Amino acid sequence: MKTKRCSRADHKGSAVLPLSEFPTNKRKPDGHQTYCKACARRYDKVWRVQDRKKHPEKYQHYQRAYEEQRFLATPPWVEKLQILALYEQARTLTKETGIKYQVDHVVPLKGKHISGLHCLSNLQIITKDKNLKKSNKF
Numbered sequence: 001m002k003t004k005r006c007s008r009a010d011h012k013g014s015a016v017l018p019l020s021e022f023p024t025n026k027r028k029p030d031g032h033q034t035y036c037k038a039c040a041r042r043y044d045k046v047w048r049v050q051d052r053k054k055h056p057e058k059y060q061h062y063q064r065a066y067e068e069q070r071f072l073a074t075p076p077w078v079e080k081l082q083i084l085a086l087y088e089q090a091r092t093l094t095k096e097t098g099i100k101y102q103v104d105h106v107v108p109l110k111g112k113h114i115s116g117l118h119c120l121s122n123l124q125i126i127t128k129d130k131n132l133k134k135s136n137k138f
């Protein structure tokens, strides 16, 4: 098995990893990045947080679009109190377990093929990790 050493100084754990653990990059001599996937993910996250702080206006648009989408997807018969309770439940779970829980739309509000509603039957509590992995897929 071909291995490679991660070039990042802040790499956690053993820095020698299988080549498959490095993102591909055709411009590099061996076709892979000099840093591993875990470092890339960590770096990406830090970059996004910093970028958000530096250019909040770049992200406002997304937030507004999301709120508008949610408003449009909210049926008039929506179970407001129960939904608020669900969000409260997610917050409580986060506090009690130390794991970040979020309220997720089972069918995304703006899916590729179908769009879900912002109503109780389309909401579920899941961990933040799961939510990020799920992204906008359904």
Ligand SMILES: [Zn+2]
Pocket (backbone or CB within 6 Å): 006, 007, 008, 011, 012, 035, 036, 037, 038, 039, 040
């Ligand atoms: Zn690394």
